Amino acid sequence: MPGVLSAGEAAATGTGGSASTGSTTSGTVSTANAGRIDTEHARFTLAVVPDTQYQYDEDRGDPAPLTASFEWLIEQRSAENIVFVAHLGDVVQNALAMEFAQADPVFKILDRARFPYSVLAGNHDIDGSKDDTRGDSPYLHTFGPQRFRRMATYGGSTSNGYNSYHVFRAAGQQWLLLAMDWRPSDASFAWARDVIAKHPKLPVILTIHELVNADHGNPVAYFSDHGGRVWEQLVNDSDQIFLTLNGHYWPPGRVTRKNAAGNDVHLHITNYQDRFYGGSGMVRLYHFDLARNTIDVETVSPWIMDQDPAKRNELAEAEIELTDDTNRFSIPIDFAERFAKFAPVPVRPARPAKQLVIPGTAAYWRFDGPAADQVADQSGKGNDLTRVLLAGDAPSASAEFHPDQPGHASWLFPGGKNPARGGYLKTADDAPLNAMTFKSGYTIEAFVKLADDGQDHSWEGLLSRLGTGRDAGKTGSDPDEPTVKLGFSGGLELQWAVYPVDKNDTFTNWGHEMVAGRWFHLAIVNDGRHSTVYVDSSELLRNPATPSNGLSTAGKPWLVGAGHYANTIDQGFAGNIGELRIVTRALKPSQFLNA
Missing domain, CATH: 3.60.21.10 (Metallo-dependent phosphatases)
Structure with a gap:
């Protein structure tokens, strides 16, 4: 077959030249007008x-x-x-x-x-x-x-x-x-x-x-x-x-x-x-x-x-x-x-948990093992989780994970409501995390994929804290609401609703509608004054300008994969959770787990 001629080997077959000089038809464009392109x-x-x-x-x-x-x-x-x-x-x-x-x-x-x-x-x-x-x-x-x-x-x-x-x-x-x-x-x-x-x-x-x-x-x-x-x-x-x-x-x-x-x-x-x-x-x-x-x-x-x-x-x-x-x-x-068959996107290598336990880490849970009765707190602070079963199927181990997730696995939570179904995890009654108020700020991160099963999972909780506003001495809004809840509305809008330490009322950040069946990374960052929600390291719009400090607590356990109302679990989370990390300071996106 004819050989491939490289740029240096191509034989000239005529008089036309490349990058030659000479006037254009109009003479109005020069190399200086070429502009720059961004190849990345x-x-x-x-x-x-x-x-x-x-x-x-x-x-x-x-x-x-x-x-x-x-x-x-x-x-x-x-x-x-x-x-x-x-x-x-x-x-x-x-x-x-x-x-x-x-x-x-x-x-x-x-x-x-x-x-x-x-x-x-x-x-x-x-x-x-x-x-x-x-x-x-x-x-x-x-x-x-x-x-x-x-x-x-x-x-x-x-x-x-x-x-x-x-x-x-x-x-x-x-x-x-x-x-x-x-x-x-x-x-x-x-x-x-x-x-x-x-x-x-x-x-x-x-x-x-x-x-x-x-x-x-x-x-x-x-x-x-x-x-x-x-x-x-x-x-x-x-x-x-x-x-x-x-x-x-x-x-x-x-x-x-x-x-x-x-x-x-x-x-x-x-x-x-x-x-x-x-x-x-x-x-x-x-x-x-x-x-x-x-x-x-x-x-x-x-x-x-x-x-x-x-x-x-x-x-x-x-x-x-x-x-x-x-x-x-x-x-x-x-x-x-x-292009997967000839140019597959390389999988980002897994990263050991110890690399992600940064200064200020209060709790770090990875769901990259079997769906056992306990999940260890990788931070070493003793905030281990214990599995609690509801009606129906129990959470199970899954090989799925977010492409930027350090751990290459997740748990599938088959949650639902009326009655509450599936299962969740909670910290022990005496876990150190239960008493923490985070007055100097906090960062909460999670890798999540919402279930795309056509069921009604409105107002499901991903992460919450047992204890109501009333339990923490708060009387504003609905005091039977939890002191802390990270969840999703009926329209799959992300919601961070909390009773801050410095307020008698609830304080809410809203996100946009999330897409079920698709992995995403979320982060809530508070610098001691304001809370900001990020999805895939992108700052969202509906972050209140009103100052907010700390998280109120009644000293009760944290829940992963469930929310509650008046301390009663109303439903189990439906979808995959890859891992969760709580840090006692505000992190920059370059410090997130997906960075």
Whole structure:
């Protein structure tokens, strides 16, 4: 098979240069405008430029739309975190040297800005009757390997120069993009498979000129005859390929197919040459968001956006952006799950309890052992827990845990109410923790997953303290409420409701609605004056500005996995608890258990 040419080995096949100097069409953008990107941020953008052939059609074209698109991408590079630009082929209409001479200076706008990009040959860029063994061409003179070899993203090309690949960094990882010819030969398909094999952990985006087609009135795409060959020779058995992008046909469309591994592959066609002004320099933006597990797609014409609205013609007004479901949409992708077979997210190593017993630790309970009758207090302060059973099933050991949890296990609490069901744990009657008032501040942390069982668990308690406000000498609000309760409302809103030492009334912090069936870390931090609630180390909104000091006590036990009213257990907690830590001072998020 043809060898993979590295950036330093790629042979020059023409006169076009990479990162060369020279004037742009408008002369308005320089390297200084390029902006910075954040390769570690969870959100990044891949810009896609489809068929621009009518802009370079002998003497009938106009480079202004593509010029505006490239200049706009450079201007937006930092704001949108645009990491790469992919052209989908048919740069020009007739494969003529004069047409490539018109296109070349426009692409040099990206070269000067050191903006990485790829270009592939469409059927109008070369002799479309031949595969990529066709030999020399004006296309290669302009967009052969010599143009890209100075780019940091460029990885190499086939020996014939018509297929290439790039590796770019975004969202804290590397991504591989293949730019394949209009008609790859069998040897070039073998080269592509070899490139993927040499990057076994990288997710792959395939760009190629022809793969799927769509019909007017039906945006569900389907394979062309050649597209079926691409699927069978490359995509189906290459699980790393999760997204394919092609032009050639119109209108746009998309479809999702299962590959041989049973995973989704998203196949998209995007092309606007049939629309006003040869597509008006349309750019499709793929906004990857690994925090939200979504790719948001939008389609805009920077050339039209830049026009004076008062002078914009009627046809241009309709093309500023395309907002129909075919051109503006979102794709839900659980990236970690989709890439798990070839690039599993490494499990954070377990950390021994002794590393987490920091100065001021009053109690630390880890539910990483069997569901026994007792759970030891890892702090060594003697606040061990004893299991108490209610009606129904008892708590049981679970292999599930939060990915940032020091202990790699949890207990599943099968709680419920009417009557109270499941079970909970409590400190001994003489445990030191029972008498503590925490006047100097406190931090309470827990790793939790709420049960997603469709049952009513409203106002369930995760952590509470036996003894009511009345028992502690408090008469405000409802004195039958517990002195301390960390729980969840009927809407799964987090609630920290306590009787502080310095007040005769209850004091409540509220959180937002939590998602059942999903692990999270929570922390309540009091610095001796104010209490602040955090979820996954993020400070929440409804934290009172009113001062609050300490926690009232009637000297009674603490409860894990239950709440109470008037000292009567009303229900057992439903869900998983990984571990709990109570510290006698305010911690910063960098000191939390999930840090």
